[in-house]
């Protein structure tokens with residue numbers, strides 16, 4: 001088999017995207033989480049010109065959901081593929097790559113990547129806490145590894161990423177004004193969109209008057225807590241040409257990272273060389289190689305934004321600026337839509353549109369490449385989507401029209 | 402001691418690889434596992450050397466003098482049980498002469514505003530209950 005045959009490049013395409021309304025935390029009740037998933041999937045089918053009867057695979061992430069019950073509810077004729085990327089929000093972009101892999105290898109023909117989230121009882125903000133209210137399933141019971149972490153007070157993802165952000169500031173002179181620029185630029189994008197949960201502009205004064213949550217991070221450096229669902233349907237590149245929407249091709253996808261990145265975000269033992277990073281450097285190199293493009297070819301970047309400093313570190317790790325220059329890169333206006341050189345998170349992202357664990361980023365990339373985005377990047381041809389900076393494996397996706 | 406979590410939130414659940422560490426901290430001693438084959442420290446303690454994949458370790462005593470590699474000031478209680486203890490300085494402390502072993506701990510009895518990356522710290526001990534002691538750090542000379 002030639003190397004050419006061993007690539008995922010352009011074998012599959014996104015044919016449909018759909019979502020529910022987005023809700024503030026808990027406000028989607030009494031709908032069930034998988035009910036939201038079903039509604040998003042039906043919207044994605046309608047978008048693609050497909051029906052539920054066409055769906056024959058699931059490619060999920062962040063622990064997924066019960067595809068047995070889901071398929072039973074919806075009467076899926078035959079499930080041929082059901083798999084997920086390990087970890088949490090790290091796998092969002094990669095779940096589409098997983099779907100493309102299933103299609104390219106003939107295991108399934110029409111694969112849904114879905115995220116559904118309902119934070120009424122489950123709060124990720126306390127996901128590493130040793131104790132919580134009874135019934136809260138995302139606190140982490142004490143474990144042999146957790147014993148070395150939890151007694152310090154690092155109990156939520158924000159505490160962990162604050163430690164990386166502090167180191168980045170120390171090494172490179174990155175400032176809170178730089179973090180603010182990420183939050184403010186994304187808010188400006190969000191408030192132009194009717195789907196956004198945040199509807200008011202954010203000023204630098206608002207940012208600096210906000211309460212500190214975990215230094216150096218304040219309230220506006222954190223993602224929102226939301227409910228909702230987003231579904232993405234991937235089919236073969238050939239089939240996509242005959243469906244309702246212009247195909248958006250899966251140019252490349254990668255997931256993984258260095259073994260010693262490992263449990264980076266909880267453990268903090270990664271090598272000094274890439275401690276203050278997003279963990280994406282190895283996967284970035286591979287996705288560019290598969291796509292045959294480089295940073296200068298990317299027209300719009302949808303970078304997973306659970307915390308503002310991690311957007312800055314991804315800009316470095318994906319080569320949009322040198323390592324350590326991310327703060328100055330955003331300060332120069334580069335990530336602003338429409339006039340920056342690299343518009344970032346044109347939908348407002350997790351920070352300001354809705355936090356559906358990164359799947360809104362895939363949806364926005366598709367809309368940008370169809371030319372139907374609310375904050376359209378002129379003539380956008382190639383989009384980069386990333387999954388969450390996190391412990392291993394991080395993931396990404398390059399799409400083209 | 403200021404700047405630590407409440408005792409009832411702290412629970413240790415050692416396994417066969419981490420138990421020697423916690424038995425030593427209960428005696429106010431810091432010991433770290435080092436590969437007997439290649440001399441690489443591994444932390445947290447576990448079954449394999451990440452460098453040479455050998456299993457056997459010897460436990461090396463460390464004086465607990467380190468430097469602050471990075472930190473955060475935890476101000477918002479993600480669970481109500483910790484609210485009264487906050488703020489705490491959660492710090493990653495690098496230990497010299499270990500090939501870069503880092504402990505995740507607290508810098509205690511200091512103003513959070515005084516903590517900076519690169520500062521020297523010394524170890525102290527937070528006795529949680531009988532047979533359960535957590536290492537913490539103090540600013541050197543502070």
Ligand SMILES: [Zn+2]
Pocket residue numbers: 436437438439440441450451452453454455
């Ligand atoms: Zn070894």
